[in-house]
Amino acid sequence: MIHNIDSFYRGLMQLVIESDPTAVRSGLAQLLASDMIQTMQDGARGTAEIVLAEVLNNIVEHAYAGDNGAILIGLAHHPDGVHVTVRDQGRPFPREKLPQGHLPEIDQFANLPEGGFGWYLIRTLVRDLTYLRTDGFNHLSFCLPYEDSL
Template identity: 60%
Template sequence: MKLVFESNLDAVRTGLADLLASDALCAMEQDARGAAEIVLAEVFNNVVEHAYATSQGKIEVCLKDHPEGVLVTVTDSGIPFPQQQLPQGLLPEVKSSDDLPEGGFGWYLIRSQVRHLAYRREGKTNHLTFCLPYKAAH
């Protein structure tokens, strides 16, 4: 399955719903599908807020069968990651529940829920690839 949508929150919401209704993601266990929704929402949010921070563009998503789950490739023509490397995804330091940071959890969540996470920059295009497992980690 291939889906292309604009880099705005309304289009992302619609695109995410379309992906969740796809045969590939519907074949996942319920918990794994919930994790997939969180991962995809985080990835798309990062593309909108960071890759296209100062511009608009398209987000392309391809889903393919993989022996371990669903292989996802997300492509955009926004700005690259700093040093063309993914964030480490370390949890931010939290001193108390009153001191929760606004962000910083996204890449930790992504890294903890996917397999085979890879990023590359080709020309002016970002390519993020990962596998969403059919079964949730317990």
């Protein structure tokens, strides 16, 4: 459920959602409808949706892992892309480090992976990825380029 949407002006947006897959879906729709993401090229907008979905799903599945909790998302316009900050009060990443996000081995004759793609996609598609654990919060930030390069 969406608690609060503050659209201060065209270059800034804040959104708070509950930690569950349905709230992620409706939150994504809100974020994608923002002026900043709407002005992106089609491909870059698709990239933004992939990244935001993976980041938010990861928090639901691993940080809160089924518990209730809030996810705070901020978008801010920067000259070369949309700067995104995501905060939650779920568990920290192991050793307080982001996963390496290596692409799982794809061998069609072996047992194909059904997961483990999320951090690979995030790391491939964003710039300036940072993570910090302070005061019981996970702070993730990254930049979504306005132009599609992949």
